[in-house]
Amino acid sequence: MSDAAQPTAAEVRAAAEAIKTALDRHLAAVERRSGEDDPAVYEAFNQLAAAAEVYDELLYDRYDEVTPFEIPGAEDALPPYAGPEEPNAISVLIRRDYAVAEPQRLLAQAQRVEAAEYELVGAADDEGAGTVPGALGILFGEFEPDEIASRHKEFGLEEGDSTLWVTAADEPAEPGEWLEAPFEQVDPQRVVCRFDVSAVFDEDVSDGIDEEDELEFDGISDEDEDLESLDADR
Known part of the structure; x- marks a missing residue:
């Protein structure tokens, strides 16, 4: 300036x-x-x-x-709640961010899912599990988002920030009404509650025990745990 x-x-x-x-x-x-x-x-x-x-x-x-x-x-910051006192319907808005930390693990898991489906339907997508976007489409099409969240390490993903908003509505939306733009037109004054998870909130300091020591104390390493999870899926 x-x-x-x-x-x-x-x-x-x-x-x-x-x-x-x-x-x-x-x-x-x-x-x-x-x-x-x-x-x-x-x-x-x-x-x-x-x-x-x-x-x-x-x-x-x-x-x-x-x-x-x-x-x-x-x-x-959200403004004070100004929605109906007794909502007839609610919408739950969820966003979860992930980093693709291990692309090869992601591809391998998608290929296993694709191979299992190939045995059932007799057809496979030559490009589906061979690319990261294709693998993501297969895994998120096969597993519920909550299962992805609980097993993200198995899929080669690393958790980022997440947020969940519960918004009140006067009446349930008509089927298919908001599918083209699901996250638009959210009225902040109708947000009943929200829950945020972020690394910026995690200020806890460990008591001298790092993650590796804790895993060894439990008698299992992170790598062994992942291998057991993979074996359990077979």
Whole structure:
């Protein structure tokens, strides 16, 4: 950024004062809160987050410094629930991320599934289990997502973040109504609850026992466990 475009010291100071004001408003809203999902607290939280973001940007642009804290923005928090008190229907939205850690293991598992189906139907896809996209299609077509999640190591996958949202609806959707765009038009105010799993939340420190030691203590190694799982499938 050029010097002409940099914020002035007065602008940075004004942004700092805005944070102080937003902090006072947030504390006052918390002290007066009427319940767990008080809209006034939610609004004050968003105002504080916005003020902090502006200050952080100006501080960096002017002085090449950052703040030692981070306040999540409004997009990171759900608004208070405003759906029906007694929902007639719910939708469960699930996202699970995986890294393809061992492509050869993934391909081998898909080839086993494909070979078993070939014996039954007498036809096989020459390219299906020979590529990673084809193998993923075979495995996710054969196993339920929950089984994939519980056996992900067997399939050469490594777990990433996951989230589950339960949203309320007035009536069940018509069959086939949302299949073209299943995750669009989600109203955040109708989210009954959500559950997030992420490595950024895992701050527990082991008590001096690493994973390898723990597996040896159990009398089985990770490799042996995987081989036994593969044998059990035969």
